[in-house]
Structures are given as structure tokens and as C-alpha cells.
Amino acid sequence: MIALCIFLWSLFLLLQACHEPKMLRFARLQKPAWLQRTRALRFVLPPMVLGVCVAERASTAIPVWVATFSVAALLVALGWAGLARYRELLLTTAEVRAAALRKE
Amino acid sequence: MQDTLRTRMGWLHAWVGFAAGLLLFCVFTSGCLAVFDTELTRWLQPEAPPQTAAFSPRSLDHVLPAVHDLLAQGEKPFVTLPSARDPYLRLEHHDGHEFLTVPYNPQTGERLNVRATAGGTFFYDLHYTMRSGVYGETVVAFAGLALLLTIGSGIIIHLKGLVSDLMLLRPFAARLRAWLDVHVVAAVVFLPFILLMAYSGTFIRARTLFPPVSYLASLENAFRVSAPSAAHRPEKPAVPIPEAFPPLAPLVAEAERTIGAGQTGYILFQPQTILVSRTDSSGPLLTREHVDFSPVDGHVLRHVLLPGAITHTEQVLKGLHYARWTGVGMRWLYFLSGAMGAVMFASGSIIFLMKRRRQSGERIMFRIAEGLAIGSVVGLPMGALAFFWANRLLPISLPDRPLAEGHVFLAVWVLSVVSGMAWSLLGRPLQGWKIQLFCLGGLGFFLTPLDLATRPGVAFFHVPTVFAATDLVALFLAFVSFQMARRL
Structure with a gap:
């Protein structure tokens, strides 16, 4: 159940990150065109996670809901940092290659 | 106006944060280890077999001679029943710092031959007293107040970028930027947990902060209690201890008729009573409901369940702070959140030093x-x-x-x-x-x-x-x- 909650939160936070211009700039990404179609999903996911937590055990739903959010946010932050680094290296390599080709 | 407030809060956040942060780093680190105290005790007693037979209530009677000895020494022994988390029957007592435990076979009641250790509860004692008794408890309680202050000022400083910077982590940027990101991600993302722990921890120790007697007398008392470092010497019981205790299995069965089947957690022995108490793992409401029996003939003395809204608030906050109701998954979430709290304090202290190194190095x-x-x-x-x-x-x-x-x-x-x-x-x-x-x-x-x-x-x-x-x-x-x- 905790794994499912973390997965759903990660999905929500990924969509949230795709909406943040600062995050997109950091990862050198363009705002994807399909993002508009996922607006509803973005708002549905948090209550859906809460529903999963309540269904599992109502008395402990809120702590589990909040704790899984924190872990998912940490995972997305780490993943996004990795993606940004990968894209930075990719673009730097491409620029170096282009410069080398221009010289030739 | 807003800028001025932010600047002022920045000063408060940095200085109070650094002064209390080094101690709070220790509190959070030991706290996240204390979440797994029972599991760490198992690591620290490797002689105990990993698999055990099913629990038989009759095995409880084999522990009674050891219970009697501890009572005669003036200790307050208690027996923890096997659970999904810990498969052994354990005889425990508090030595003034930690709960020393001896595991028993849950089926036969035979004592397991294991090494003596402070166990995982070593970190529990470190967490809330820094192993300095009442004096340490007072210092940690005040550090909890400082933490609440630091969190409040931190939220005001970071209010503008609270959502946009939520997951912005740039570990390969300039050093100060990278540490700031680590600090912000650890603090903002885990803010609900850190706030809950700060509030509930301070609430639990409210008696230390607001003592029923004057502060001066309270501090005097604290110093008097914690000053001698001599070994813990329990007082001899004034009330005579019964020669033999009644069989425990019928007592547990009787108690479970009141507190629910399978809900018994531990049995506490006192010269005048045997308390059969509800397990802490039954839920976030830490009621510690218990049924008391006579140690002479085993008849029911009373059933204790504290009522009232204030009591329930205290029980919920204690339950959420101690996290004894959690399963393995939630326990790991607590551990990770505690570790991230420690990362927040460590990165905050490093940023504090980095910012001042050029000017005051x-x-x-x-x-x-x-x-x-x-x-x-x-x-x-x-x-x-x-x-x-x-x-x-x-x-x-x-x-x-x-x-x-x-x-x-x-x-x-x-x-x-x-x-x-x-x-x-x-x-x-x-x-x-x-x-x-x-x-x-x-x-x-x-x-x-x-x-x-x-x-x-x-x-x-x-x-x-x-x-x-x-x-x-x-x-x-x-x-x-x-x-x-x-x-x-």
C-alpha cells in the first residue's frame, strides 16, 4: 500500500514539476504539449492517494498520506536532479561535437 | 515591509538554528535509530535464533523466578509478549538509562543465552535526555522550542518559493547553492514530519518546560538528580513481595476479555499489583489501558482506562511521536523522515559556517x-x-x-x-x-x-x-x- 501511495504521489509531483517553469529550465526541457490533457489527473491524484490510505486503515490515513508525499517528493527531486545532469552532459557533448565539426 | 521581516527572520533562523541545530542533529539522528530500537536489540544480541516457535502462554510462568529476583532488588520488571516485530518473550527493566532485556523462548519459557547489551533503547535514552537525566531532558525540551522557532522563521523566509522550489535540487551547482538546495528540500519536503515531531516532542516534555513548582526549584532539582554519575541504585521495596505469583496465563486470558483478544502487550510487576497492559502497537492512540491483578491470588483489582479529551490529545500525540503502532513500511518512513531532519540540521549548520567563513573565518x-x-x-x-x-x-x-x-x-x-x-x-x-x-x-x-x-x-x-x-x-x-x- 505504501509503495502504491509513493508511486501515485510521484506521478502527481512529476506532473507538478512539468508545470513549473523553474524546474523545466533547470532540466533544459520544453513544456510538453500533452501536459494540458493531464490537468484533471493532477488534481485527482492527491485525494486518490488519501482514499487508498483511508481504505487501508482510517485511523492512520493522514500520517501515511503525508509521509508518502515526503518520500515521493524526495525521489522526484533526486530523479529530476539526475535528469538535469544527464541532459546537461548530453547538450554539452552535442555542443562540443558541433564545434568540432564546424572546425573541420 | 516584507523584505524587512524576511531579513529579520533570516537572522533569527540562522543563529537560533545553528545554536540549537547541533544538538537537534543529535536528537534527530538518535531518534531515527530509536524507531528501530527492538530490531537493533536483535542485531546486538546475535546469539538469539532468528526463528522461534509459536507463543505459549504457559511459558510466562518460567520467567517468574527472574521477575521475583528483580523485584527483590527494587527494580520494576515487566514482561513483553512476543509480537510480529519481536518473536521473543522478553523480561525487561529500566537501569536508569535504558531498558535491559533478556529474551526467553516464547514456547518453552527457557532463557536464551545471549550477550548483555544496552540494546537499541540506548538511542532512545540518548534521544530525549542525551544520557544526562532530567538536566538533559530540560535542555532537549528547550531545543524543541528552538526548533519550533526555527521552523516558523524558516517558513517565512522561504514562503515565496515554497511550491516552485519544492523539488529543486541542484547538487552539481556551486557549493553554497548545492547545500542550500539540500537544506531546502530536506526541510520543506519533510516539513509535516519535522513539525509534528517538534510539536509532539515539546508537548510530551511540557512538564519540563512548565514545571508545577517554580523554575528555580525545578532546575535545582534537575541538577541534584543528574549530578552524581554513580550507578543506578534502586530502592528496596517497602511492601513485601509475595513468595509466589499466580500463574500468568489465566490472568492474560482474563485481561483480554476486557481489552480485546490479542491486544496484550506487556505485564508489569509491582509488589502490590500485576498490570496486564494493552500493546502499544494497537493504534496511534497510546492508551496504555490495563487490567490490574492481585499478585497474591490473581483476582481482578481494577480496570484502568483514562477518559477525557485532554488525555486523548496527549495519547494521540504520544502515539504519533513514539510510532509504536506502525508496521515495517511506516517505520521506514519514520526512519527516513528522521534522517532527512538530521540532514536538514547538518546542511543548515554547514551553510551557516560557509556564509561566514570569508568574513569571520x-x-x-x-x-x-x-x-x-x-x-x-x-x-x-x-x-x-x-x-x-x-x-x-x-x-x-x-x-x-x-x-x-x-x-x-x-x-x-x-x-x-x-x-x-x-x-x-x-x-x-x-x-x-x-x-x-x-x-x-x-x-x-x-x-x-x-x-x-x-x-x-x-x-x-x-x-x-x-x-x-x-x-x-x-x-x-x-x-x-x-x-x-x-x-x-
């Missing part, structure tokens, strides 16, 4: 502050790992073994502070950080080989989870330490 106070930061941020985890090493390397027949483990922990921690301070005062703090990080990495990395070499009956392809998890966390800590030392 030569000042003696700055050097002392950096020495203390080294001793706290690296020294405490080193001490904790040394505690695990001591558990496996100290002779099993050593008298006062639990105390010796604690002394090793303290010695390594003090050595780390002294060494950090020396390097800092010599004007080479980076050297101090690096050496200690490498030492920490070494202690963590070699814990697995040590575990494999000193655990009786170890089989490489059948590693019980508690051992594997402890070793893997130590390995991960070693990896992070080596990486940090390399990148300094």
Missing part, C-alpha cells in the same frame, strides 16, 4: 563553532557505529558490559569533537572534515564484514532481515561519507 569563536560542527555532524554517527563495533568486539564475560558499550560510544564522540576542534583551531578545518568522514566511512563499510565474522551461525544466503537492513544502512552511510569526503 579567522576568529576564534568561528573556529570553535566549526570544531563543534565537525564533532556533532560526523562525531555522533561515528559514535553510534563505534557502539555497534563495541557490542561485537568487547568480551562477552565483561562485567557491566552495557555500560562499557556506552563508554565506547562516548569516547569516540569526545575524540571526534577534540580532533575536529584541534583541526579547526589549527586553521585546517577541511582536513578535519575529511579525516573524520573517511573514518566514518571505514566504520560503516567494515560493519558488514564484522557482522558476518562475529555472528554465530551465519549463513551467507539466509540473512535475517534485521541484520541485512542494519548492515545495508551502515554501507549506505559509508558510501555517502566517502562521496562527501571526496568532493570536499
Whole structure:
């Protein structure tokens, strides 16, 4: 159940990150065109996670809901940092290659 | 206006945060270890077999002679029943610092031959008293208040970028930027947990902050209690102890008729009563409901369940703070959140020093502050790992073994502070950080080989989870330490 909650939160936070211009700039990404179609999903996911937590055990739903959010946010932050680094290296390599080709 | 408020809050956040942060780092680190106190006790007593037979209530009677002995010594022994978390029957008592435990076979009641250890509750005592009794408890309670202040000022400082910077982590940016990101991500993302822990922890220790007698008398009392470092000497009971206790199985069955089947957690023995209490794992409401029996003939004396809204509020906050109701998954979430709280304090302290190094790096106070930061941020985890090493390397027949483990922990921690301070005062703090990080990495990395070499009956392809998890966390800590030392 905790794994499912973390997965759903990660999905929500990924969509949230795709909406943040600062995050997109950091990862050198363009705002994807399909993002508009996922607006509803973005708002549905948090209550859906809460529903999963309540269904599992109502008395402990809120702590589990909040704790899984924190872990998912940490995972997305780490993943996004990795993606940004990968894209930075990719673009730097491409620029170096282009410069080398221009010289030739 | 807003800028002024932010600037003022920045000052408050930095100074209060640094002053209390080094202590709070220790509180959070020991707290996240204390979440797994029972599991760590199992790691620290490797002789106990990983698999045990099913619990038989008749086995309880085999523990009674040992209970009688402890009562005669003036202790307050209690028996913890087997659970999904811990398969043994355990006889425990508090020695003034931690709960010393002796495991018993849950089916036969036979005492298991294991080494004496301070166990995982060592970190529990460290968490809320810093092993300094009431005096330490007061200091930690005030640090909790400082934490609430730091959180409030931190929220005001970071209000503008609270959502946009929520997951912005740039580890490959400039050093100060990278540390700031680590600090913000750890603090903002885990803010609900940190706030809950700060509030509930301070609430639980409210009696220390607002004593029923005057502050002066309370402080005087605190010093009087914590000053002598002599061993804990329990008072002899004034009431005579019964020669023989009634069989415990019918008492447990009777209690379960009131508090629910399978809800019994532990049995506390006092000269005048036997308390059969509800398990802490039954839910976040830590009621500690109990049924009391006569120790002479076993008849029911009373059923105690405290009512009232204020009591329930206290029970919920205690339940959420102690996290004894949690399963394995939630326990790991608590552990991770506590670890991220510690990362928040460590990164905050490092940022504080980095920002002031150019202007005040030569000042003696700055050097002392950096020495203390080294001793706290690296020294405490080193001490904790040394505690695990001591558990496996100290002779099993050593008298006062639990105390010796604690002394090793303290010695390594003090050595780390002294060494950090020396390097800092010599004007080479980076050297101090690096050496200690490498030492920490070494202690963590070699814990697995040590575990494999000193655990009786170890089989490489059948590693019980508690051992594997402890070793893997130590390995991960070693990896992070080596990486940090390399990148300094």
C-alpha cells in the first residue's frame, strides 16, 4: 500500500514539476504539449492517494498520506536532479561535437 | 515591509538554528535509530535464533523466578509478549538509562543465552535526555522550542518559493547553492514530519518546560538528580513481595476479555499489583489501558482506562511521536523522515559556517563553532557505529558490559569533537572534515564484514532481515561519507 501511495504521489509531483517553469529550465526541457490533457489527473491524484490510505486503515490515513508525499517528493527531486545532469552532459557533448565539426 | 521581516527572520533562523541545530542533529539522528530500537536489540544480541516457535502462554510462568529476583532488588520488571516485530518473550527493566532485556523462548519459557547489551533503547535514552537525566531532558525540551522557532522563521523566509522550489535540487551547482538546495528540500519536503515531531516532542516534555513548582526549584532539582554519575541504585521495596505469583496465563486470558483478544502487550510487576497492559502497537492512540491483578491470588483489582479529551490529545500525540503502532513500511518512513531532519540540521549548520567563513573565518569563536560542527555532524554517527563495533568486539564475560558499550560510544564522540576542534583551531578545518568522514566511512563499510565474522551461525544466503537492513544502512552511510569526503 505504501509503495502504491509513493508511486501515485510521484506521478502527481512529476506532473507538478512539468508545470513549473523553474524546474523545466533547470532540466533544459520544453513544456510538453500533452501536459494540458493531464490537468484533471493532477488534481485527482492527491485525494486518490488519501482514499487508498483511508481504505487501508482510517485511523492512520493522514500520517501515511503525508509521509508518502515526503518520500515521493524526495525521489522526484533526486530523479529530476539526475535528469538535469544527464541532459546537461548530453547538450554539452552535442555542443562540443558541433564545434568540432564546424572546425573541420 | 516584507523584505524587512524576511531579513529579520533570516537572522533569527540562522543563529537560533545553528545554536540549537547541533544538538537537534543529535536528537534527530538518535531518534531515527530509536524507531528501530527492538530490531537493533536483535542485531546486538546475535546469539538469539532468528526463528522461534509459536507463543505459549504457559511459558510466562518460567520467567517468574527472574521477575521475583528483580523485584527483590527494587527494580520494576515487566514482561513483553512476543509480537510480529519481536518473536521473543522478553523480561525487561529500566537501569536508569535504558531498558535491559533478556529474551526467553516464547514456547518453552527457557532463557536464551545471549550477550548483555544496552540494546537499541540506548538511542532512545540518548534521544530525549542525551544520557544526562532530567538536566538533559530540560535542555532537549528547550531545543524543541528552538526548533519550533526555527521552523516558523524558516517558513517565512522561504514562503515565496515554497511550491516552485519544492523539488529543486541542484547538487552539481556551486557549493553554497548545492547545500542550500539540500537544506531546502530536506526541510520543506519533510516539513509535516519535522513539525509534528517538534510539536509532539515539546508537548510530551511540557512538564519540563512548565514545571508545577517554580523554575528555580525545578532546575535545582534537575541538577541534584543528574549530578552524581554513580550507578543506578534502586530502592528496596517497602511492601513485601509475595513468595509466589499466580500463574500468568489465566490472568492474560482474563485481561483480554476486557481489552480485546490479542491486544496484550506487556505485564508489569509491582509488589502490590500485576498490570496486564494493552500493546502499544494497537493504534496511534497510546492508551496504555490495563487490567490490574492481585499478585497474591490473581483476582481482578481494577480496570484502568483514562477518559477525557485532554488525555486523548496527549495519547494521540504520544502515539504519533513514539510510532509504536506502525508496521515495517511506516517505520521506514519514520526512519527516513528522521534522517532527512538530521540532514536538514547538518546542511543548515554547514551553510551557516560557509556564509561566514570569508568574513569571520579567522576568529576564534568561528573556529570553535566549526570544531563543534565537525564533532556533532560526523562525531555522533561515528559514535553510534563505534557502539555497534563495541557490542561485537568487547568480551562477552565483561562485567557491566552495557555500560562499557556506552563508554565506547562516548569516547569516540569526545575524540571526534577534540580532533575536529584541534583541526579547526589549527586553521585546517577541511582536513578535519575529511579525516573524520573517511573514518566514518571505514566504520560503516567494515560493519558488514564484522557482522558476518562475529555472528554465530551465519549463513551467507539466509540473512535475517534485521541484520541485512542494519548492515545495508551502515554501507549506505559509508558510501555517502566517502562521496562527501571526496568532493570536499
